Amino acid sequence: MDEYLVGVLSNVGVISFVALSAYLLLLTGEITFGQQAFFAIGAYAAGIATAMWGWTLAAGLGFGALAGALSATIVGVPTLRLHGLYFAIATLAFAEMVRILFEMFRYQIEIDGEWVGPNGADGFRDIRYIFENDISGMEFMLIIYGLLTVILAGFMLLERSRLGVIFRMIGEDEVLAGLQGVSVARYRILAAAIAGALAGIGGGLYAHLTTYIEPRIFDVMLGVHSLAYGLIGGLGTALGPILGVLIDIGLLESIRALSGYRMIIFGGLVALLLIVRPRGLLDERLVHRIGVALRGGRKMRV
Amino acid sequence: MLELHRLTKHFGGVRAVDGVDLIVNPGEVLGLIGPNGSGKSTTVNLICGLFPLTSGLIMFKGEDISALPPHERVTRGIARTFQNIRLFGQLTVWQNLWVAQNSAEQRRQNPVRRWFGGGGSAREDIGRTLEFFDLAHKRDELAGNLAFGEQRRLEFARAFAAKPVLLLLDEPAAGMNAEEIDQLDARIRTLRDTGMAILLIEHHVELVMSVADRIAVLNFGQKIAEGSPAEVQNNPLVREAYLGTATAA
Structure with a gap:
């Protein structure tokens, strides 16, 4: 596999985490423009853990996930009382605050005569864990996809579980969900925490993939795209947002002939799908039909 | 089972429900009728906690549930249906x-x-x-x-x-044909005979008269009559609420 393709696929994998994070919140009916904040927090946390504190990659990623989940919970408690547009704007404001705080964030230590650590708007260089440990680009890609597979398996379990049904109920009609005995506020915060952890892991992987992060990477466009991936790919299955990432990063950004028109095609695609398929390509109805077809024989008995 | 004491809900200046007392007993179907806008659906919404009371008290199984959020009322045994169907x-x-x-x-x-x-x-x-x-x-x-x-x-x-002990049915017969209404009638009786308390809001007069053990009538947010189906049917105040007064004509 050539290096370029490995790079593209690694990117697709990493962005899939933040897309899944926004997707989870879409399931519970919340539109967020702020998941890039938890992606950033995860990236900084994991980078600091491995490059400055000498932790292993696994521990660093775990720390990134934890930081994402914790900060999402702290932000979620006040903001999840808001709905629709108000929630969307609150998440956007929070994410911009985080980005600007990272521009002021300086925390450096001297390692082997060099200063390492986040240096405000100049970013955080030399997150060199994968070079120091002789992990090739190919191997790191496999790590990314290994983790993504685990997360996707978790989503598949979620969709079959009571928790997944409750998330979808809240997304469809939260008043009615409350009247089924569901404590809506508690499940909303749980969803936000899981989404924060997912974005945090993605951020941690991203920091190690690029070895260099800076605040301006985590701007609002990343959040808007993360949201759009689920809306394009579909809200019927966790494969939906990944399909969205593949279309955007895998095709539009990576094929040279298309990349100049990326935002035009992407924006047009979003507009078109919102009109003809408001719940995305792989929407609930399609996923249900595929499910019935796959289990066809067994179903006929009923 | 369920006791409403001086139940009141004002929306701004509108007295949607204005000092209603009601009791629903186990194994009983209480029909709640009244003209459009008389406060029937608001009463049901208050019982399941969709918005806070202006004043009054909701007692359920001897416990004041007026301040509980909806999901906790459900776990205590209150379930409902909606006038306009709400499903996932x-x-x-x-x-x-x-x-x-x-x-x-x-x-x-x-x-x-x-x-x-x-x-x-x-x-x-x-x-x-x-x-x-x-x-x-x-x-x-x-x-x-x-x-x-x-x-x-x-x-x-x-x-x-939800295995409720109190079931709130908000116009369950709306849009049904005669055969479906017969089935509905039979199902309500079956449930009542298991000891469930049922509050039935319904415009379909035949169904209410047939299945309800008692009927309460609301008009402009107040209870104007209560009694057996026959008593309510012959009550002059009820006739007036539905048809207007003879002198006004």
């Missing part, structure tokens, strides 16, 4: 019932079974509910794909699955 259209019939299923039934399950599909007894329970409401053949269909009559039945089934 993107979920299957089975999933609609699964989460609604009485949590006491679910708590007997071990956590893995509880969160992943329910154990044998929970599944059988849903199966029986589906049979009772004639929906077994639609078990894996998305609720949004059901026909109107089936959606009405599913809504009723979902309220029933």
Whole structure:
């Protein structure tokens, strides 16, 4: 596999985490423009853990996930009382605050005569864990996809579980969900925490993939795209947002002939799908039909 | 079972419900009727906690539940249906019932079974509910794909699955044909005979007169009459509320 393709696929994998994070919140009916904040927090946390504190990659990623989940919970408690547009704007404001705080964030230590650590708007260089440990680009890609597979398996379990049904109920009609005995506020915060952890892991992987992060990477466009991936790919299955990432990063950004028109095609695609398929390509109805077809024989008995 | 004391709800200057006293007993169907805008649906919304009271008290099983959030009232045994059908259209019939299923039934399950599909007894329970409401053949269909009559039945089934001791039915016969109304009548009687308390809001006069043990009449947010179906039918105040006064004509 050539290096370029490995790079593209690694990117697709990493962005899939933040897309899944926004997707989870879409399931519970919340539109967020702020998941890039938890992606950033995860990236900084994991980078600091491995490059400055000498932790292993696994521990660093775990720390990134934890930081994402914790900060999402702290932000979620006040903001999840808001709905629709108000929630969307609150998440956007929070994410911009985080980005600007990272521009002021300086925390450096001297390692082997060099200063390492986040240096405000100049970013955080030399997150060199994968070079120091002789992990090739190919191997790191496999790590990314290994983790993504685990997360996707978790989503598949979620969709079959009571928790997944409750998330979808809240997304469809939260008043009615409350009247089924569901404590809506508690499940909303749980969803936000899981989404924060997912974005945090993605951020941690991203920091190690690029070895260099800076605040301006985590701007609002990343959040808007993360949201759009689920809306394009579909809200019927966790494969939906990944399909969205593949279309955007895998095709539009990576094929040279298309990349100049990326935002035009992407924006047009979003507009078109919102009109003809408001719940995305792989929407609930399609996923249900595929499910019935796959289990066809067994179903006929009923 | 359920006691409303001076139940009052004002929306700005509108007195939607104005000092209503009501009692619903176990094993009884209380019909709640009244002209449009008389406060029937608001009363039901207040009982299940969709908005706070202006004043008054809601007692349920001897306990004041006026300040409880909706989901805690459900777990205490209050379930309802809606005048305009409200279902989770993107979920299957089975999933609609699964989460609604009485949590006491679910708590007997071990956590893995509880969160992943329910154990044998929970599944059988849903199966029986589906049979009772004639929906077994639609078990894996998305609720949004059901026909109107089936959606009405599913809504009723979902309220029933919660194993309520108090069931609030908000115009369950709306849009039904004669045959479906007969089935509805029979189902309400079956449930009442199990000891369930049922509050039935209905415009379909024949159904209310047939199935209700007692009837209360609301007009402009106040209770103007209460009694057996025959008593209410002959009450001059009720006739006036529905038809207007003779002198005004």
